[in-house]
Every structure is written in C-alpha cells, then in structure tokens.
Amino acid sequence: MNFVNDYPLILASGSPRRQQLLRDGGYEFEVVEPRYEEPELPSGSVLPTAWAEALAYYKARGVAYDRSEAVVIGADTIVVNGGQIIGKPRDEEHAREILTNQFVGRNEVITGLAVILPGQRGRIITHVQTVLMMRAMTGQELGDYLAAGTWQGKAGAYAYQEGGDNFVESIEGSESNVVGLPMEKLGEIFGLISKWHDQK
Numbered sequence: 001m002n003f004v005n006d007y008p009l010i011l012a013s014g015s016p017r018r019q020q021l022l023r024d025g026g027y028e029f030e031v032v033e034p035r036y037e038e039p040e041l042p043s044g045s046v047l048p049t050a051w052a053e054a055l056a057y058y059k060a061r062g063v064a065y066d067r068s069e070a071v072v073i074g075a076d077t078i079v080v081n082g083g084q085i086i087g088k089p090r091d092e093e094h095a096r097e098i099l100t101n102q103f104v105g106r107n108e109v110i111t112g113l114a115v116i117l118p119g120q121r122g123r124i125i126t127h128v129q130t131v132l133m134m135r136a137m138t139g140q141e142l143g144d145y146l147a148a149g150t151w152q153g154k155a156g157a158y159a160y161q162e163g164g165d166n167f168v169e170s171i172e173g174s175e176s177n178v179v180g181l182p183m184e185k186l187g188e189i190f191g192l193i194s195k196w197h198d199q200k
Contacts (some may be wrong), residue, residue: 007118008070012063018181025183034062034074041087051113051126059123060114071193072116077180079156080108086156092146095157099145103167105138107156109178115189117190124189125161127185130173137167 011022011028036058041051058080060074064066079086081102089095089107109130116123138147160168176183 002155007019008067010063010067010070010072012059012072012074012178015075015180017179021176021179021181021183022073024171025041025187029073030070032063032067032072034059036062036112040123041085044087048078048083048085048108048110049112049129050074051085052078052110052127053125054112056112056127057114057123060116060123064116064120068119070118073186074114074116075111075181077109077111077155077177079158080110081106082155088155089151092151095146095151096142098140098157099137099151102156103134103158106136107132107134107158109156111177111180111182113182113185113189115165115186115193122193124192126185127191128174128177128185130171130177132171132178133169135169 007133009027010032011029012032012034013017013019014033016096019031038055047162055076055078056159057074058070058074062071063074084102086098086102089098095123110127112125114125114198145151150159171178173185174182177185
C-alpha cells in the first residue's frame with residue numbers, strides 16, 4: 001500500500017519549479033502557500049543545513065496546522081559559498097554583487113525538506129546537498145542575466161532552470177535539488193512512510 005496515495009498531498013510552496021518537479025514525478029497534490037514572512041538570516045553562526053531544515057519545517061508546520069488531514073511537504077533551498085549562507089538579493093545591485101563576488105567556483109546548494117504526516121502524527125526533516133562548480137560570467141552575460149530578472153527571489157541570485165545552468169562547469173549530486181526539490185530523497189521518504197504504515 002502506498003500510504004501517501006491514501007491522503008491529500010499538499011506542497012507548502014508557491015514555487016512553480018517545485019510544483020513542476022512534483023507533477024513530473026507523477027504526484028497529485030494541492031498547493032497551499034505558508035502564511036509567514038521568511039525570517040532574516042541570523043546574525044550569529046548557524047549551520048547551513050540546520051537553517052535550511054528549520055525553514056522547511058516552518059513552512060510545512062504552518063500549513064499542517066490548518067490541514068491536519070493531509071501529508072504536507074515543506075522545502076527551502078539555500079546557497080552556501082565559502083561556508084557562508086548567501087541569501088536572496090535585495091535588489092539588482094545586490095544580485096550583481098553576489099554573482100560577481102560569490103558565484104564563481106564551488107557553491108553548495110542545500111535544500112531542507114520536511115514531510116509532516118496527517119494529524120501531525122509524525123514528521124521527517126532532512127536535507128540534501130549538491131555541489132556546483134561555476135564559471136565566471138562575462139560582462140555581457142551578467143548584464144543579460146540581470147536584465148532577465150530571474151535572479152529575483154532566488155537564493156544566491158541563482159536560477160538553475162532559467163539560464164543559470166549555462167554557467168555550471170560540473171554538478172555533484174541531485175539536479176532536482178538545485179531546482180528546489182530533491183525528488184530522489186522525497187521518494188525515499190514516501191517509501192519509508194508507507195513501509196512504516198504497513199507494519200503498524
């Protein structure tokens with residue numbers, strides 16, 4: 001028995017990219033955006049993986065309180081360069097600074113993933129990390145990329161599916177994780193949930 005198919009499935013995200021990944025995976029689901037403002041990066045030191053997981057759980061929990069009959073998925077993707085979390089750009093100039101100074105070389109894309117069971121009877125919180133090696137943009141490429149506006153609302157000012165893949169020299173790990181939802185890990189979680197449910 002597939003436990004997930006027995007309950008409504010909700011994606012707690014308005015991201016079109018995450019929605020498309022779920023559709024491509026063959027899932028039927030509803031989108032419910034969490035009603036909260038994303039917190040600012042903490043001023044003190046915090047593990048990037050812990051921050052990504054906390055944000056994902058925060059999103060999922062907010063929706064699960066209102067929709068206790070459903071399986072709720074929350075996800076949040078961050079970019080890490082040199083051990084530092086690179087947030088979403090404030091404006092175009094901030095995006096230019098990020099892409100010029102922090103985009104080149106090794107970047108870690110970390111997606112926190114939270115799945116909350118119906119009635120909040122259980123939850124799984126984890127993360128997936130993918131390593132990208134990025135080449136520098138030329139002045140023309142940077143200008144075109146900024147003008148396209150796809151950097152808006154993106155961690156690290158980076159949109160993989162919207163032109164950002166042109167600057168990837170190599171990728172180590174899940175490609176769907178870079179887009180915003182690690183489908184391989186999500187499938188593993190659903191499998192574990194179904195196995196646990198069948199053994200009850």
